Amino acid sequence: MKSKRIISLVISSSIIITNFSSVSAMGLSKELNPMTVPIKTEAVSASEEKNVKLSKEKAKDLSKKIIKDYFNKTVDEKEYEVYAALINNGEDENYSWDISWRKNTMNSSTYMDVSINANTGKVLRASNRYNVEGENSGISKITEDEGKKKAEEFLKRINPEQFKETKYIKESTHSIYGRGGVNTSYSYRFARQINGIPYNDDGLFVEVDGVKGEVVSYNSNWEEGVKLTVPNKYLSIKEAEDIFRKESQVELKYITYRDKYDIEENSTRSKLVYMLDLPYDTMLDANEGKFMNKDLYKSIEKDLTDAERKEINSKLKIKKPLDKEINEKRALEIANATIKELYGDGYKIGNIRYYENKDKIYGDSNAWSIDFNKKIEGDKGYDGGNITIDALTENVTNLYKNYYKENEKLEANISWEEAYKIAIDAVAKYSPEKFNEINTKAITNQSSIDNLTKQEDKRYIFNFPRMVNGIPFDENGITVWIGANKGQLYEYSVNWNRNMKFDSPVNLIQKEESKNILFSKDKPQLSYRKINKSNDYTKPQWETKLIYTMGDSYGYNLSGLRVDAFTGKLLNASGEDIDENIEIYMEKIKGNPYEKELTILANNGIIDTANFQAEKEITKMDFIKMLVNAKGYRPNLLKDSMSLKFESGVSSNDVNYKYLQLAVYYGILENKEGKFDIKEKVTRAEMAKTLVKFLGYDKLANSKDIFSLNVSDVKDIKSNELGYMAIAKGLGILEVKNNKLRPKSNATWNELSIGIYRVLDNIKRGY
Template sequence: MKHHLDECTYLQQEKPLHASEGNSSNSTMRPAWRLGMAALLSASLLSTLFPHPTEALDKTTANVGLEWDQTQHAAAQNLAAYPDNPSAAIKTEQIHVQKGISDPSMKPEGYTKLKREQQKAVDAVLQLFPVLAKTRVVDVNKGSLSSYPDRNPTSWHIRWEYTTGTSSSSFNSVVDSKTYEVIESSIGHVTELLDSHSYYPPQVNEEQALSQAWAILAAAAPSIKKEDIRYDPSRISSLPHALFGPTSYEFAFRVKVNGLEADHNLITMRIDGNGQLLEYFRGGVSDFPSIDSVAISEKQAYTRLTSKMSFEAQYVPIVGKGREYDYKLAYIPVTGQWPLDAVSGQELSSPWNDTYAQKEMKSFSPPDKVKPFEASKQPLEDADAALAIINRHFKVPDHYRLTNRSLNADWNDPKREVWMFNWHNMNQTGAWMDSYTARVDAATGQILEFGLRQYGGMPTNESGEDVKTLTYAKAQEKAIEMVYSLLPDAEHSLRLIHPAEKDRKRSTDGNISILFAQYHNEYPVNGGNAMVIIRPDGEIIQYTANIIAANKLDGLPVQASVAAEQAKQSWLQAMKLELQYIIEGGYRTEAGEVPVKTKLVYQFKAKDNPMQQYYVDATTGELFSAWPDSRENQTNLHEPPTDVIGHAAEKELLALWKHGVIFTDSDHRAHPDAKLSYGEFLQMLTYSFRPEIADSTNLPGREITLPFSDVEEDSPYYHVVGWAYQFKWFDSAQGESRRLNLERTLTREEAAKLLVKVVHYDKLAQYMQQDKQVLDLTDHGQIKAKGEVAIALNLGLLEAENGAFHPKGSLTRADAARIIIALAKLQGHTDQYIG
């Protein structure tokens, strides 16, 4: 049996199609604000601008100093997303910024060849990241030709290059061409640039780093009014930071425009545990409509939206553990909930948010002479078998060559193995070659996806021959045949979305898109759909199906108990209508590009949490959150465990609690003196490196075959063991026995053996079997793993007591906390990474 694990956890999100995917140096391709800062974990040299905390308030040596009231500082740490009390926010006039003391003569290679206005843009970045003086400026141009969408087409785009030995890295910065304020730049991913890394314990804590973040704002964005800036911790992931690995902190600040909220107008930054700035990103665009352009009042907007607002019962996904979703029958607004343009009075909606209720839904009969889908009688053991299935249904042009075939965990369902294929256009050259992709379920032979990815848009007839244009009715017929042959029970689980004739739009290339919605018990399944795109010559060039498994929907209510109008009133009572700026566009559809624009709109927001989305339970009528707080979101929000305060290991236990390593029970206790099992110690160690595993029931990626017969998929230690096995934390004897016996009480000797695996000193342990420190112990004869015990003692991870080691003795959770903190403090002091 194959299991799937990976070194990173992914957040499921929709994102626009980029014309230049894969360019890691292209900063305009970063995801939306919540993830815009989430990938960088290393540090940079900026000690002259942001000093060591012992110097942070010394204005004679520090580049940036701060003066503020500590009460307001504490308020900022707990600032809610949209505070009703403006006095709760830190005032930027309390921030004192001084001139830099870095050597202004230090400039990057290529600087002298730039024009004065280009140099001015480079200087703006160097003010925040003086370490970039070590690099080379490759070019400075207005606008970017390497990304889509270019959200800053009139700004300076600076490309840097850093070379060390035979390797080089390139990365971008963007600077406003009018104000010469930095829009975005980062250095954290160029590890060779960094003179130091911050590990636990950090020199700068999160509170001190926040102070520096405010100072950076004052220096980097002087054009923004001080009263328009609000610190907003809700815009940053609340996952706990790993205890192991470089320490860094993320901060987000909302920036009002013309006194109004602008969800996309954020400034985010990352600062490491040494107080060094790693990344700075400023969202939003410059063309904000004037408030004077508002053509309708709030009252008119409310009446217009609510009068056309309708609610429909659907089976909706509720975020659960990891990437798992539960489903519930609930009412959601399907008309009247989208933002209303305050200038034009038009309701806005994104193409992927188009609602089923606005279109006619049609059932369809099995097409004649088309065989329904039949699952493969046995798993597809090789790629050729999967390829044969694809070739029976689709045609890849001859000038596309198969360049990849691989068996992987499915990105959309990590429990499912899929055969993945890529074909590239051999008639093209350069970095961005058109390609076909396909995914086939390895267990059933079901094609999950087939389609063309073309960077210049969807293709026309490639043969150049005149063809008869496909009618919409014929396209629907071909699409029905396709889903019937590729999806199980398609005629019962799908309905054809049949738009009015005026809405039957072709793409700019004449392609027709036919959409299907998944239904269950006569209700739509939110997120369940299929799409077929057909060329004018009748060739199918895109097929995708995202069908929710029937077992996810079994046992749910078959009928709503609450009326739609009652659901509407409950929903409206929890909402308020706000005038604000939003960003629209920046994506491609089959009809062409939708340019980026900022619009002034009226939009419904939840009163208690504007970032939350609410539905109405169709059975009880109660409002509930689509994104309930999971354990990872609660880790740092509660008070510390009640039985930790005053404990001898309080400091260590609180550190582990803060970093998501230990949790509390229903009585809010952590049980620090409880004896530790082998599985619990393994779990604590693993969470120290990967705290997100605590709530990740699905970790996509690598295939791992676990050799242990007593670790089933439903075990609470399943992913813990998988991660530890992947990094070789188990010895060969454990693998041979095929049992880990995770529930057994952990002994001190077993802890030493596991710790040696974590620090990768296996060979050294063999060499230290006759270590004098161990041989001098009164109970050395009872110790089998003398080398491992010697290393644990020498590293200060374990200690002897009254001249004895007590190898069979047990450990408590508090003991484990001390060990893990001692291990964390070794980071940066060993010749290899710990882990």
């Protein structure tokens, strides 16, 4: 009887499917599970409470009222465990109460959190997250725009006065990273405006659960009592842009290219790009037309003279790689000698590890990694670190030495220039073969040097980027940390991928053209900003100024944009072309009966917005791509995957090959001998079968003599397809028109999209 009931539910389309393995594979983000957090009921002493006007009990009562007013949720103290903490936010009398209410049952969890100013009672943060096992859809039920309306309605109700003073800021939709599966929440930022001008980082922030359609969190960052005026005269946007253009320089650089279809950890591809080097801290005084803190950010440079470089080159001892890798005994000899030379006697060897350096990041061969330590006098703990030895060259490729807080009491008696010489000598000694492949110029500013004596961490840091064809490749290079007290080498780090491929710098567009491209997408943005006038970071002197910074319609600033040095195309920080297709796609789907679902699929990166045509028939490759995107396009999972056994005509270097491999990994395709025609069309029956398998209902679909379909074209459905078609019809994966399922018809983009959306809607998440 139980199985018959399930089958009738399927066919009547009211089944609720819970598939935890599918959810796990999709990588859907979990809500916070308070079962993993220890509960504390008393976290504040009576003496601490004397610092604030609001007692703990009053804060708890107020938090319950806020939860009721904001989220219409009643807190019964008999049912919830409570955590209370009094937080000092870094300034005198700036305390807040953090009150958390938590409840767990066998199949549900609730976590509610409120942060309140402990003197004024102002709400700083509030959240309400609850989950019932098996009741959360695997995809949003509302669009981003619908969520925005809910966020606005919420703010109008709970904080109308401040909300009136804000402006919604849409975040960039141009992802730099890969496709990671489905996201079911939306975040909204409403920036504070004073006199119609944005004020610093003040604003209201709201998160909406896209499945429940409810506000789940609220944050307020709002400085009270601010009264600002607009100067009678200040720079226009055009005047500000002219200054930025004049003061900015364009640099030619290599960057690692990782597009959304190729995000392996150690990519070997690069792009040659133009980047803008913005002046100082990029804040332009809108009144005076000068860059803020220009003197504070005054650069100090140091490089080798020709004579110094010649002398160092004459002493370089470049080691020819050995025919055989060194053993553990030899690695220990080198490590002990290096440690003694740098840090003295008394250090003991700890863990010894041998690394197979498959990705050749830290040199060209495998390496020995060795820990070392010694007990500090006076029972103050242990001092030590780690050293890594290249197994073929015997060079030190990485070195780390602990830096103790006690060092803050020591004076900085080594100058920056002296530390530079020590760092250069270290590179010449430990990486002689790379010495002439780095940029030896070091740049700092006077403020950093002046403030070093006041900092706990008294170390100078030198970054020497790799140079290729005379062009910087900043992602590779050598970093050296030198102590300002004794000139001790605290860290030596080599990041160097010899497998990288670099294009020759020929037939490039002009620098000025690249600058025009960058400024065409990025305009100066006017805002109020708090500026520290003091050169002493320990004694800040704040002043609010009207300033210009650079911003653009993509949500990037110019430091995140690049220009392809060959094509002039605008790129993001990962070297991807800036995709403007989403706007075209949104216009294309207006009026589509599935506009809402198509919008949600696009926002999650599941649908191919560039090639979408509602009534176009899909290919097997189209189908595979959407299914893999729904699970999460993660090529890093393929690191040790075997080659495909079937013939597809797709090169192993092609993006489509990775999609086919991931389809095998996720169980969508079988890796068996045969042919797979990626251009072949997909029938509605084939689509139904694959999507039902995707849900994990293969066995149910193959059950004999339990399914029937009341459609006029049932005779066109093969017996081995009947169960799949019945389940697909019941769940709305396939829609019936004119009492027909049309199993032999080729599926369209519209039909595939709504099918995948409803599959995801029927995959229920746990916590």
